Amino acid sequence: ARTFPTSSAAAAAGYSTTVKMARSALDEVTDTGAFDRSPSTFRSSVSSDASARFPAVPGRYHLYVSYACPWASRCLAFLKLKGLDHAIGVTAVKPIFERTKETDDHLGWIFPATADEEPGAEPDPFNGAKSVRELYEIASTNYAGKPTVPVLWDKQLKTVVNNESSEIIRMLNTEFNDIAGNPGLDLYPVHLRASIDEINELVYDAINNGVYKCGFAKKQGPYDEAVTRLYEALDKCEQILGKQRYICGNQLTEADIRLFVTLIRFDEFLSSTSSKIGEVCTTSLMHVYAVHFKCNKKLLREHPNLFNYTKDIYQIPGISSTVNMEHIRKHYYGSHPSINPYRIIPVGPNIDYNAPNDRERFGS
Numbered sequence: 466a467r468t469f470p471t472s473s474a475a476a477a478a479g480y481s482t483t484v485k486m487a488r489s490a491l492d493e494v495t496d497t498g499a500f501d502r503s504p505s506t507f508r509s510s511v512s513s514d515a516s517a518r519f520p521a522v523p524g525r526y527h528l529y530v531s532y533a534c535p536w537a538s539r540c541l542a543f544l545k546l547k548g549l550d551h552a553i554g555v556t557a558v559k560p561i562f563e564r565t566k567e568t569d570d571h572l573g574w575i576f577p578a579t580a581d582e583e584p585g586a587e588p589d590p591f592n593g594a595k596s597v598r599e600l601y602e603i604a605s606t607n608y609a610g611k612p613t614v615p616v617l618w619d620k621q622l623k624t625v626v627n628n629e630s631s632e633i634i635r636m637l638n639t640e641f642n643d644i645a646g647n648p649g650l651d652l653y654p655v656h657l658r659a660s661i662d663e664i665n666e667l668v669y670d671a672i673n674n675g676v677y678k679c680g681f682a683k684k685q686g687p688y689d690e691a692v693t694r695l696y697e698a699l700d701k702c703e704q705i706l707g708k709q710r711y712i713c714g715n716q717l718t719e720a721d722i723r724l725f726v727t728l729i730r731f732d733e734f735l736s737s738t739s740s741k742i743g744e745v746c747t748t749s750l751m752h753v754y755a756v757h758f759k760c761n762k763k764l765l766r767e768h769p770n771l772f773n774y775t776k777d778i779y780q781i782p783g784i785s786s787t788v789n790m791e792h793i794r795k796h797y798y799g800s801h802p803s804i805n806p807y808r809i810i811p812v813g814p815n816i817d818y819n820a821p822n823d824r825e826r827f828g829s
């Protein structure tokens with residue numbers, strides 16, 4: 466049996482020891498049939514202030530991720546761009562959900578038992594946890610919410626500092642500058658904040674979360690609404706990127722990273738999102754092939770500006786190392802046995818995102 470420090474660590478970090486939330490995305494569909502994402506639970510901040518509860522010191526924090534997950538990947542991108550890999554370690558889980566406990570049927574993120582088991586994934590180096598769920602239970606006894614990645618983990622207090630990627634990326638951008646290899650890079654600069662905020666709102670709702678709203682809708686109305694908004698937003702971004710190199714001007718910002726993580730998964734993700742629709746809709750006898758056509762109005766590679774832009778961002782030093790297409794494919798095609806019982810991975814478009822692109826026409 467494993468034993469963990471529990472309530473004392475959670476109490477020290479100021480968290481309630483019982484958190485009740487949705488256990489999986491399937492619980493996050495409202496009576497109207499629309500997908501409604503639950504808010505993240507752990508919302509503390511690491512601070513550059515040495516007297517803070519979570520001071521930005523090297524070696525104290527660890528990022529638990531899945532390479533399949535777009536939200537975790539945006540944190541990985543910030544870690545690389547800011548030159549923080551020496552200060553904050555990373556451990557990736559296995560790409561395919563497994564039972565997290567023998568005593569119930571929850572499926573979730575699992576660490577491999579050894580470093581050889583799954584290229585890219587590693588055992589938990591600090592807590593010997595079998596699952597991400599166990600990490601949450603160390604931080605908060607009886608945690609009943611969704612055990613999601615990313616997790617920004619405090620090795621000293623043995624707790625989750627924050628599990629909301631939009632907040633983690635802001636901390637990585639500003640709070641670690643004393644120890645960052647690239648402190649001068651500001652991905653949320655004051656003069657562009659209004660524009661970044663506006664784009665983020667559109668991109669989060671219609672694109673990042675929009676693909677999930679398409680995928681998890683249980684009724685036609687919410688699906689129609691989500692898919693219309695998704696393609697309107699993609700068209701808007703396509704137009705903007707016909708005039709400038711990056712989404713908020715001619716400078717890379719967090720809005721680009723937030724958009725990129727969905728775009729890079731897009732042509733793979735269309736059918737993966739559909740797999741989840743199929744799982745939700747097993748009782749309505751929906752056929753998986755029909756489901757696969759639900760989100761295919763247009764592929765990424767049919768939007769020339771968005772497609773070249775995705776290659777451009779991918780080719781920024783450090784970014785390609787945050788994209789593990791193998792984990793992305795394995796996760797989406799392997800984590801839903803009711804839809805894809807033999808876990809066969811479709812051949813996929815195998816796009817070369819390192820291929821030349823036309824973005825330098827806007828200057829470098």
Ligand SMILES: N[C@@H](CCC(=O)N[C@@H](CS)C(=O)NCC(=O)O)C(=O)O
Nearest residue numbers: 505534535536612613614628629630
């Ligand atoms: N709001 C969170 C969302 C993270 C999230 O939804 N992660 C997914 C993976 S893409 C997850 O871990 N899901 C676990 C599950 O569905 O059980 C963030 O942006 O950090």
